[in-house]
Amino acid sequence: MTTKTLLCCVLYVISHVTEATLTIGAFNIQRMSRNKIGHVDFLKHVAEILLRYDIVSIEEVMDTTAIHAVLDEVNRLGGPYSLTISEAMGRTSYKEHLAIIYRSDKVTLRGAVRYPDPDDDFEREPYSAHFHTTQTHLTDFALMGVHLKPSDVFAEMNALVDAYNYATKVLGTQNFIIAGDYNADCRYLSNTKYHLNNLYTDDRFDFLVDKAADTTASHNTDCAYDRFIATGLVKPAVVSGSVLVYNFETGMHLSYEEARNISDHYPIQMQLQ
Numbered sequence: 001m002t003t004k005t006l007l008c009c010v011l012y013v014i015s016h017v018t019e020a021t022l023t024i025g026a027f028n029i030q031r032m033s034r035n036k037i038g039h040v041d042f043l044k045h046v047a048e049i050l051l052r053y054d055i056v057s058i059e060e061v062m063d064t065t066a067i068h069a070v071l072d073e074v075n076r077l078g079g080p081y082s083l084t085i086s087e088a089m090g091r092t093s094y095k096e097h098l099a100i101i102y103r104s105d106k107v108t109l110r111g112a113v114r115y116p117d118p119d120d121d122f123e124r125e126p127y128s129a130h131f132h133t134t135q136t137h138l139t140d141f142a143l144m145g146v147h148l149k150p151s152d153v154f155a156e157m158n159a160l161v162d163a164y165n166y167a168t169k170v171l172g173t174q175n176f177i178i179a180g181d182y183n184a185d186c187r188y189l190s191n192t193k194y195h196l197n198n199l200y201t202d203d204r205f206d207f208l209v210d211k212a213a214d215t216t217a218s219h220n221t222d223c224a225y226d227r228f229i230a231t232g233l234v235k236p237a238v239v240s241g242s243v244l245v246y247n248f249e250t251g252m253h254l255s256y257e258e259a260r261n262i263s264d265h266y267p268i269q270m271q272l273q
C-alpha cells in the first residue's frame, strides 16, 4: 500500500468516526396488546419500522407480552436491542406502559426513572432513560418518553417542566430528548395555548417537529401530535435536516388498510451526532 492510499484510508476512517450518528425515534403504536401482535404481518411490519432506530420510545404498550414479542422480532431480524419499560400507568383500569428499546451494542443504559408526580398532574407519568455512548460527540443524554392525555394537554405540558427538572436531578444530566405523543395540536391544543405553554416560553426547551407536520396515519387528519423537544447539549447535537415524520404507508409500500392496522400515528425520528 502506498503512503497516499494509506492516507486516504486513514482520513476515511477519521471522517467516518466523526460522522457517526444515532437515530432516535418515537412511535405511538396504537393499543399494542397481546391480541394485536397476533394480527397478520403486524410484528413483521412493526419490527421493520423499529429497526430504523438506535433508540426508540414507544407509547400505548398495553401489556408486557406484546412488547417482548416485538423485542424478540427486532432481535430476530437485526439488533441486538434491549428494553427498559415503565410500570402500567393510568388513573382508571385503562393503563399503558412507556417502553424504550435501544441498540445495546451502540448505547449503554445508565438508569431509568418514572416521574413520581407528587401533585398527580399526569394520567401517565413521563419515563426517562439515561444513556451513555461512544458513537457520537454527545456521549451522555436521556430520552424522556411521554404520552399526554388528550383532554389535559395544556396542564400536562406545563407540568412537564417539573418532570424534566426532577429527571435532570435524579439522572444527573440536562441533555434530554423529550419525545412522544403530546397530542399538542388540532382539537386538543389551540395555537394560542401552544404559545402560552410553559414548555414553549421556557427557552431551555426547543421544539423540533414543526407545528405544520402531520404525524397521523389517517388520510383525514393533519395534526402534529408527536414531537421531540431538545434540551441542553442535545440542541447543538441534532443533525440539521434529520427531524422527520416517517410515513410507513408509502415508505414500506403498504396499502392504507395495512398501514392503519399498524397504528393511527406515524413515528417521528431525528439524528444525533
Ligand SMILES: *[C@@H]1O[C@H](CO)[C@@H](O)[C@H](O)[C@H]1NC(C)=O
Pocket: 039, 040, 255, 257, 258, 261
Ligand atoms: C387488518 O386487521 C384486521 C383485523 O385483524 C384483519 O381482519 C385485516 O385482514 C387486516 N387487513 C390487512 C390489509 O392486513
